[in-house]
Amino acid sequence: MQINNPxxxxxxxxxxxxxxxxxxxxxxxxxxxxxxxEAAPEVMAPVEMxxxxxxxxxSDNRTAIDASGRPISRTFFFDYDKAILEPSDLAAxxxxxxxxxxxxxRSIVVEGHCDERGTREYNLALGERRAQAxxxxxxxxxxxxxxxxxxxxxxxxxxxxxHDSAAWQRNRRAVLNYR
Amino acid sequence: MNRDGEKExxxxxxxxxxxxVLALCSPNAVAxxxxxxxxxxxxxxxxxxxxxxxxxxxxxxxxDLSRIIAFDxxxxxxxxxxxxxxxxxxxxxxxxVYFRDWRILNSAYLVIGSVTAGAEGRIKIAFELYDVAAxxxxxxxxxxxxxxxxxxxxxxxxxxxYEEITGVRGAFSTKILYVLAQAVGTSRARFSLExxxxxxxxxRTLFASSEPILSASWSPDGERVAxxxxxxxxxxxxxxxxxxxxxxRLTNFQGINGSPVFSPDGEQLAMVLSRGxxxxxxxxxxxxxxxxxxxxxxxxxxxxSWSPDGQSLIFxxxxxxxxxxxxxxxxxxxxERLTFVGDYNxxxxxxxxxxxxxxxxxxxxxxxxxxxxxxxxxxRVLTETSLDESPSLAPNGAMLIYATQNQGxxxxxxxxxxxxxxxxLPSSSGDVRxxSWSPFLADEVVEDGI
Numbered sequence: 001m002q003i004n005n006p007x008x009x010x011x012x013x014x015x016x017x018x019x020x021x022x023x024x025x026x027x028x029x030x031x032x033x034x035x036x037x038e039a040a041p042e043v044m045a046p047v048e049m050x051x052x053x054x055x056x057x058x059s060d061n062r063t064a065i066d067a068s069g070r071p072i073s074r075t076f077f078f079d080y081d082k083a084i085l086e087p088s089d090l091a092a093x094x095x096x097x098x099x100x101x102x103x104x105x106r107s108i109v110v111e112g113h114c115d116e117r118g119t120r121e122y123n124l125a126l127g128e129r130r131a132q133a134x135x136x137x138x139x140x141x142x143x144x145x146x147x148x149x150x151x152x153x154x155x156x157x158x159x160x161x162x163h164d165s166a167a168w169q170r171n172r173r174a175v176l177n178y179r
Numbered sequence: 180m181n182r183d184g185e186k187e188x189x190x191x192x193x194x195x196x197x198x199x200v201l202a203l204c205s206p207n208a209v210a211x212x213x214x215x216x217x218x219x220x221x222x223x224x225x226x227x228x229x230x231x232x233x234x235x236x237x238x239x240x241x242x243d244l245s246r247i248i249a250f251d252x253x254x255x256x257x258x259x260x261x262x263x264x265x266x267x268x269x270x271x272x273x274x275x276v277y278f279r280d281w282r283i284l285n286s287a288y289l290v291i292g293s294v295t296a297g298a299e300g301r302i303k304i305a306f307e308l309y310d311v312a313a314x315x316x317x318x319x320x321x322x323x324x325x326x327x328x329x330x331x332x333x334x335x336x337x338x339x340x341y342e343e344i345t346g347v348r349g350a351f352s353t354k355i356l357y358v359l360a361q362a363v364g365t366s367r368a369r370f371s372l373e374x375x376x377x378x379x380x381x382x383r384t385l386f387a388s389s390e391p392i393l394s395a396s397w398s399p400d401g402e403r404v405a406x407x408x409x410x411x412x413x414x415x416x417x418x419x420x421x422x423x424x425x426x427x428r429l430t431n432f433q434g435i436n437g438s439p440v441f442s443p444d445g446e447q448l449a450m451v452l453s454r455g456x457x458x459x460x461x462x463x464x465x466x467x468x469x470x471x472x473x474x475x476x477x478x479x480x481x482x483x484s485w486s487p488d489g490q491s492l493i494f495x496x497x498x499x500x501x502x503x504x505x506x507x508x509x510x511x512x513x514x515e516r517l518t519f520v521g522d523y524n525x526x527x528x529x530x531x532x533x534x535x536x537x538x539x540x541x542x543x544x545x546x547x548x549x550x551x552x553x554x555x556x557x558x559r560v561l562t563e564t565s566l567d568e569s570p571s572l573a574p575n576g577a578m579l580i581y582a583t584q585n586q587g588x589x590x591x592x593x594x595x596x597x598x599x600x601x602x603x604l605p606s607s608s609g610d611v612r613x614x615s616w617s618p619f620l621a622d623e624v625v626e627d628g629i
Contacts, residue, residue, distance in 0.1 A: 021435040087398075117546065119539050119568050120393050120613070121438045121451065122495055122502055124414070125479040126434055126457045150455075152411040152435060156391035161364030163587050 056099045062178045064099050072096060074176045076134060077169065082117070083129035085137060093134065096176060097141035104144065110134045112152040113176045115168035120154055127152035130170070130174045189306065198369060212379030212591070212604045212611065220256035225344065226285050227252060227609060228261040232292040233271030238302065247333035248340070251351045252380070254593075255341065255578075256600025261286055273307065273316065281311045290340060301325060303627060304332055308340050318343045323627035328378060331623040350573040353377045354617040356385075356395040356404055356578060361609035374421060377573075377616070379604040381593075385419060386426075393613050398441045401620040405429070405439035406447060416450055429463070438482050442489050449473075449483040449492055460494050462509075473507060482526045484595040487533045493517065495525040504538055518551065520558045526569065530596070531576040537561070537596070539568050548581050550596060561598040571616045572596075582612040 058065050066071045073092040077084060085093070100106060112131030114123040131150035138148060160167035229249040241499070241620030249260035263269075267280040271293045281289050292306030301323055308318035320339060321465045324332050331352065338349030355377055361369045370392040373384045375382035386392065389407035397404060401421065408417045408428075415431035416439045441448055448463045452470075460473040460483045474480040478498035485492060491508045496503075504518045504527040518524035523541035530537070538558065540549035548562045548570045564583040572579045580593050585603065589610030604611075 115564065118523065118541075119482065119495070119503075121478065121482045122525050124435055124437050125451075125453070125481050128453060128458065129479075150434070153391065153409070154393075156393065156409070157368075158364045163584065 003104065014037065035130060042112035056103060057178070064096060064178060066095055072099075076174045076176075078130055078172045078174070080168070080172065081118070083112075083126065083128065083133050085133050090137070093137050094141060097138050097143050100138065100143040100147050101141075104147070107147040107149070107179050108138075109177045109179060110148060110150045111157075111177065112150065112154075113157060113171055113173050113175070114155045115156045115171045116163065118155075120156070124152050127154045130172075134174045193382065211375060211382045212460055212606050215250075215254050215602050215604055217254055217256070217602045219599070220253075220259075221599050221626075223289050224257055224259035226259050226261065227288040227290065227340075227344075228266060228281055228284065228286040229290045230266060230269050230271070230292075231263055232294055232304070232306070234294040238294055238296060241563045244292065244304070244329065244333045244336070245290075247330060248277070248337050249562070251334060251337035252341065254378070254602050254604070256595060257345065276309060278309075279297075280310075280313055286311055288340075288344060290336075292336070297323065302328075302332075304336075306336055308343055322624050324624045326579040328624055330376060334376070334378075335622065335624045347577055348619070350575045350577070350616075350619070351377060352575060352623070354381075354401075355571075355591075356406075356613075356615040356617070357582075357611055358392050358395065358613040359606070359609050359611055360391075360589070363610060372404070374404075386535075394438050395613060397446045397615060397617050398439050399443055399618050401618050405441065406439050407439065416448075418448075429468075430597060434458075435481075440484055442485050443487060444489060449485065451481045451483065460492060460507075473509070473512075484526075485529050486529050487531050492547045493527045493529060493536070495527070495626045504536065517542065517553060518558075519549075519556065524549075528570055528579075530570055530572060530575070535596075537570045537572065537579055539570065548579065550598075559598065561594045561596075562568060562592070562601075564592070567592075569613050571614050573616050574619045578616040580616050582614060 055067060056065065058062060058071065066072050076089045100108065110131040112127030112129065113174045114127045128150065131152055135148050135150050139145060158171045160170040160171065219397040231247045240486050252258035254258050261284060263508050265284065268277060268282065270276045270291050276289065276291065289311055290306060292304060295303050298381055299304045304322045307316055308319060309315065310317050318339060322332055322335060335364050337351040341349035354374055356372065356374050359371045359373050369387065369389060371384045371387035372385045372392050372395055374385055377423040381589045385404065388408060388410050393407050395404050395406040403418060405416060407414050410614050411431055414436045414437045416429045417426065418429050419426040431451065432452050433455045435451055435458050437451040439448050439450045446465055448465055450463060451458050457477050458479055458481050459475065460480050462471045462473060473492060476498050478496050480494055480496045482495040483492045491506050493504055493506045495502050496505050501517065501522040502525045503516055504524050506515045506517050513579055517536060518538065521540055521542060525539045527538035535552055536551045536553060538549060540547050542560060545565045546567050547560045548567045550561055551557065552560045562581065565582045567581055570579045570581045576596060578593050578595050580591055582589060583592050585605065589612045590605050591611050591614050592601065594601045
């Protein structure tokens with residue numbers, strides 16, 4: 001495996017995340033001003049809550065949305081036999097981390113999945129590494145451990161039942177589900 | 180867990196009973212695999228004649244003995260049974276056997292038999308095996324069976340004939356477990372654990388779920404199965420009777436609960452647990468349910484399997500950078516890497532002789548089943564299809580069953596350990612995968628005198 005040292009991989013990811021966050025004004029700018037709002041005087045809290053809660057989830061209360069109401073991506077794809085997050089996914093994951101920090105009563109299940117190549121039990125382990133890559137990112141972004149559960153489905157629950165490289169690409173993924 | 184063991188067990192039994200009844204009622208309970216397609220046999224298979232048995236009166240339309248026996252022998256790849264329409268005579272008793280009739284047809288062996296109704300609805304079968312060249316009777320047996328045991332009787336006769344001629348114990352009376360997956364990738368996905376005769380006939384469902392099932396393995400007495408079920412939304416290891424109502428969820432830890440494999444004495448279960456961290460190999464003592472940790476490494480350690488003497492485990496690990504097969508001695512923890520050819524070798528199983536290994540081997544990006552001699556380190560690729568996985572050995576070590584794909588659909592296939600014989604067990608519904616060949620089972624059909 002390429003991630004012989006998960007810690008250093010994670011550090012690298014965090015750095016990338018910071019850089020990405022710094023560069024992409026569209027993804028992070030609308031969200032950031034919300035952080036100080038939480039520190040507002042306590043008397044104001046009920047009023048603030050009313051405004052804040054609907055901004056994190058769609059009407060189904062399960063779909064996490066960004067400040068402009070768009071659903072935040074919940075599926076993150078991986079290279080073959082790898083469990084390293086793509087830098088382009090980190091902005092969305094940071095948004096999920098913010099939502100989970102703001103909503104300490106909410107929790108998520110992170111599913112890890114693989115394509116059909118390789119043995120089934122080995123793929124269970126690989127899928128778990130993918131779920132843990134997402135989980136580790138969120139934990140280091142301040143999400144509480146009790147808010148996250150990971151479960152690997154290995155190659156058992158393909159998103160695309162096909163047997164070509166396009167299907168395999170769609171199946172190598174981690175999926176984040178709000179409970 | 181062991182304090183509440185009894186209560187747990189009772190709850191398991193009740194739950195198991197309900198599922199068992201459900202399984203019996205399921206419309207899929209009788210869906211067998213399709214007829215076997217033999218792809219390849221040995222170059223010079225042994226010609227044998229299995230004469231249609233003489234069957235008494237009303238039993239005649241139920242018996243298909245000679246056809247089942249001939250087909251058993253044919254799919255071993257080592258025999259070439261004569262078609263009944265090519266036979267010159269149809270003897271059922273010794274006095275009607277004329278060896279010249281069989282010499283002309285180049286048949287090396289001859290099987291004849293007869294079926295009679297016995298007392299209390301029982302059935303008696305007598306059969307004889309002749310060596311044509313030597314003009315000698317070499318095997319003569321009588322079997323007693325219940326109605327409805329025709330297939331058991333036929334497989335038993337195949338076993339006896341095969342062993343007499345080849346010297347290797349026959350495995351035609353064994354069974355296979357496999358997972359049937361339907362509508363995978365949709366919201367209607369259905370997974371079921373099936374048990375069938377080794378030829379794919381008489382399949383029935385042991386457990387069905389909308390969540391994945393995998394890694395089924397037999398207890399050495401053939402009475403129980405351990406497998407992984409996602410029925411709780413995450414994986415757990417389940418222990419269940421093959422024929423009875425008992426069913427129990429053994430583990431449901433956070434993370435992976437996988438790869439359950441019984442020790443050769445049936446008292447322990449090797450498994451993989453990650454418990455939120457790295458996947459590690461554990462051994463559970465089935466008496467007190469205590470866990471013993473075997474590996475301790477940040478790499479992936481998975482797919483344990485026992486050596487035949489029960490003294491060591493082989494397992495897959497990527498601790499060297501790529502998945503390879505390792506062996507650990509259980510008394511000393513001495514660790515040894517077993518595979519060195521290629522960059523993906525996984526899910527190993529040791530042959531009954533303890534000297535050879537079969538496993539999944541990647542070659543030029545394609546997954547095959549390979550065989551390796553542990554002393555000489557030589558590797559032989561046994562299969563030519565792609566995405567081949569889950570090799571499981573027949574108890575006589577002569578053949579192995581594995582999962583592969585045919586026209587985008589998961590099917591089971593069998594290959595002899597020397598790679599010379601191959602056949603497929605197709606399925607007309609869904610994907611079939613995760614096969615597990617049973618040990619030798621207790622005789623369903625008893626011998627009746629000599």
